[in-house]
Amino acid sequence: MGTGGAGRTGRPAAIALTDVSKVYPGGVRALAGVSLVVERGTFLAVMGPSGSGKSTLMHCAAGLDTPSTGTVTIDGQDIGGLSETRRTELRRERVGFVFQTYNLVPSLSVADNITLPLRLAGRAPDREWLRGLVTRVGLADRLAHRPAELSGGQQQRAAIVRALAARPAVVFADEPTGALDLRGALAVLGLLRDLVDELRQTVVMVTHDPAAAAHADAALVMVDGRVVETVVAPTAAELADRLVALGKG
Numbered sequence: 193m194g195t196g197g198a199g200r201t202g203r204p205a206a207i208a209l210t211d212v213s214k215v216y217p218g219g220v221r222a223l224a225g226v227s228l229v230v231e232r233g234t235f236l237a238v239m240g241p242s243g244s245g246k247s248t249l250m251h252c253a254a255g256l257d258t259p260s261t262g263t264v265t266i267d268g269q270d271i272g273g274l275s276e277t278r279r280t281e282l283r284r285e286r287v288g289f290v291f292q293t294y295n296l297v298p299s300l301s302v303a304d305n306i307t308l309p310l311r312l313a314g315r316a317p318d319r320e321w322l323r324g325l326v327t328r329v330g331l332a333d334r335l336a337h338r339p340a341e342l343s344g345g346q347q348q349r350a351a352i353v354r355a356l357a358a359r360p361a362v363v364f365a366d367e368p369t370g371a372l373d374l375r376g377a378l379a380v381l382g383l384l385r386d387l388v389d390e391l392r393q394t395v396v397m398v399t400h401d402p403a404a405a406a407h408a409d410a411a412l413v414m415v416d417g418r419v420v421e422t423v424v425a426p427t428a429a430e431l432a433d434r435l436v437a438l439g440k441g
């Protein structure tokens with residue numbers, strides 16, 4: 193797998209990790225030499241058993257945590273040499289996050305939730321971009337509502353618009369369908385797929401669910417802090433088989 197500025201197809205990298213390891217205080221080695229390139233405009237799923245290092249990988253790749261060794265670049269910028277302040281700025285500008293629990297502010301309208309990170313960063317929202325996104329995700333008539341007045345799937349779609357509001361280079365989604373029923377999950381996965389196909393967004397999604405990962409262009413399988421397999425154009429059955437085989441191994 194490539195470790196430079198571009199990936200397999202030569203497209204520029206949204207994220208590149210080179211030989212990244214992470215040892216937590218106390219000695220747990222959560223990542224053991226991971227190298228990978230996430231090309232712009234692609235959808236990558238990260239799978240693996242509990243404790244295999246998925247969250248740690250995501251946190252290091254997103255600049256939320258620092259590797260013990262190795263380098264991480266976001267949108268071509270090596271984040272290792274940045275001060276904490278500059279790393280936070282880069283994250284605000286170039287990285288979006290979607291969580292299992294939506295993390296919307298209950299007292300704010302959907303519209304205000306969506307623009308909150310931009311306002312906190314002192315940036316003016318791009319109204320046209322946001323209007324397009326809100327319409328695309330089917331929330332145009334829900335903007336004045338509070339999150340509690342929306343279904344789980346609608347809340348997650350609002351959280352996705354919030355993550356995209358600043359036009360980030362990459363969106364990290366941590367179990368984005370974990371709290372949703374099948375219908376809500378399919379709507380969210382279809383939306384992520386469309387954002388990649390139509391807007392050339394880059395999405396990295398951590399999931400335990402092979403059916404969710406099958407919406408991605410490729411799925412990494414992690415075991416004990418290493419990427420042991422990359423399945424391109426994965427099917428749910430193929431991924432389920434791989435995970436079962438690893439569980440028995």
Ligand SMILES: Nc1ncnc2c1ncn2[C@@H]1O[C@H](COP(=O)(O)OP(=O)(O)OP(=O)(O)O)[C@@H](O)[C@H]1O
Pocket residue numbers: 216217218220221222240241242243244245246247248249
């Ligand atoms: N802050 C921390 N301090 C010490 N050890 C940690 C810390 N965070 C994670 N670990 C350990 O690092 C290893 C990898 O954890 P990580 O959360 O990255 O795995 P995961 O694949 O995301 O797991 P899950 O699927 O259960 O969320 C585990 O052994 C975990 O106990």
